[in-house]
Amino acid sequence: MTDPTRYREFKMPDVGEGLTEAEILSWHVKPGDTVTDGQTVCEVETAKAAVELPIPYDGVVHELRFAEGTTVDVGQVIITVDVAPGTAEEQPQTAQPAAAEPSAPVEEEAAPKGRQPVLVGYGVAESSTRRRPRKAPAGSAAGSGGGSPAAAAVQRELNGHGGAVAAPATAASAPAIGSRPLAKPPVRKLAKDLGIDLATVVPTGPDGIVTREDVHAAAAAPTAAPEPVAVPSAVPAPVSAPTPVAAPVAAGARETRVPIKGVRKATAAAMVGSAFTAPHVTEFVTVDVTRTMRLVEELKSDKAMAGLRVNPLLLIAKALLVAIRRNPEVNASWDEAAQEIVVKHYVNLGIAAATPRGLIVPNIKDAHAQTLPELAGSLAELVATAREGKTTPAAMQGGTVTITNVGVFGVDTGTPILNPGESAILAVGAIKLQPWVHKGKVKPRQVTTLALSFDHRLVDGELGSKVLADTAAVLEQPKRLFTWS
Structure with missing residues (x-):
């Protein structure tokens, strides 16, 4: 046993x-x-x-x-x-006696009936059965079960880094710590992913524990001269990912069967659900983006964009955000249960990314509030994380509108399917040099086709057309980025 x-x-x-x-x-x-x-x-x-x-x-x-x-x-x-x-x-x-004493170093891990598994590092949901306290060995830190006096240790640890405890920890309830701030493993990982030093975070959780909200608050706090995140020059746009290596095929084999599981299985189910739930309408517009392409080249040498990757997708994303600001009703969702249209006053901009495990759509939180350099940094971080296969579930939740850049594959246009729960998705085709009537003459111009799919339950033809036309207008005359903002 x-x-x-x-x-x-x-x-x-x-x-x-x-x-x-x-x-x-x-x-x-x-x-x-x-x-x-x-x-x-x-x-x-x-x-x-x-x-x-x-x-x-x-x-x-x-x-x-x-x-x-x-x-x-x-x-x-x-x-x-x-x-x-x-x-x-x-x-x-x-x-150990049959009935363990309260001071015994025992902490039950098995989840009795009535408990439900929760997030990593948080154990199981509390029920009527209580854990017995663990007694910390002399000279060592107690685990998450807690029970050893540690208020002074918490205060020393935080004060050593200039932090402060939101409320004094009590000796009877404070978890003991070693030489690092108190935080559960998922919170430590979140801090690591966001580049936050836990020692600099002011804890607000019980007994001086750093919570997820504390980490997010620290990440949102202004910092001095943040380092820009650059995308490797080999990446054409934040939708590409390494091509999965095909498994060896036996000589003479006529078929290969690939199990449907994980991200690909979930994506397939979501796309089927979206296609047969939301009535899709797709509209197209072909636009001269020559001026936008010139602006891209100018921004590459701009000091404000130093160290950042500037590409057409960056300005296309900004153009769509401007169009949404002018037509906010498109940034909404359909609540079937409540029979309500929920208009969002924020834009979490999704970027469809093809990965070896399938299609994922991470999103940039509050993209509407970001400056052009900030948006460039967010796009760079998004693609770098997707390429490494490190995109978290949280990064793919809460999206409101999506962009899919099929142009990086040489495709002119398409009819994209809505990301479930969203009302619109913009497909960007390949930008090509084509003959175009410009100022009364046929000239070679940089041209692309945009396709906007939208949920016709809440976005009618007029609203969808306005969003698509405004996006195209900004890309044709990028000075509208400033005059319409």
Whole structure:
């Protein structure tokens, strides 16, 4: 019998708001490896994205329950960790009486009936069954179970970095810490992804714990001279991603079967649902973007855009945002249950990205409020994250309007399907040198075709036409970026 006080079980968490399963893509550890609280032990793929899972305690890997490539239900144990290596296995078992005392170093991991798995590092939802407190060994930090006096340690840790505790921690309830701020593994990962030093974040959670909201607040706070994020010059636009390498085909094989799972499975279901729920209408316009292409070249040498990637997609995105500002009713969603049209007063601009795992649509939060340099940096960060396969489920939620740049593949136009929950999507075709009537004469001009699909339940032909025409007008005369803003 495995001693539950020594071997801790880590279960597959729900990393995407209600998902029921995930595939183990790769293990980053093997039996016998030492792991620490917050260390990534594996990467899993859900129906939304690939996600790294951090382990919530220290110890030595005892067993990996599933092989790579296995699809595991949420709540199943995927790894066990020996949290007391070097101890004879029978010792903890015989040392524990049938009814464990409150001071015993026991923290139950199994989820009794009534509990539901939640996000990584947060354990399980609380029910009537309470965890027994863990007693921290002398000279070491207690785990998330808490129970050792640590208010002074929390204050020293934060004060050492110029921080402050929102409310004094009590000795009876403050979790003990080592030499770093208090935060759960998902919060640590969020801070890492956003480039935030947890030591500089002011905690507002219970007992001085740094919360997700604290990290987001720190990320939104103004900083001195932020470094721009540049996209490698080899990337044509933030919709491309490395082409998946085809699996070897046996000689003489006439078919290859590829399992439908993960992101591709979820995308297929979403597209079918969107196509047969929202009545799609697509309108097209061909526009002379010669002046926009000239502006792109001028901006590349502008000091304000130094270090940033400037490409046509950047100005197309800005043009669409201007068109939405002039026609805000298009930035909406259809609430079938409430029988309401929900008009959004913010624009989370989605950028469709083709990845080896399938189509994903991460979005730029509050794109409407960003300056041109800020938007360029956001696009750069979006494509870099997508290319690395590190796009998080949160980055793909809450989108309002989407752009898909099919032009990078040499395609002239198309009829894009709406991202579920959104009312409009703009497809951008290839920009090509074509004969065009300009000032009464046929001249070679840079021309592209835009296609706008919209949900005809809430966007009628007039509104859709205005949005498309305004976007085209800005690209034809980019000075409207300033006169219409």
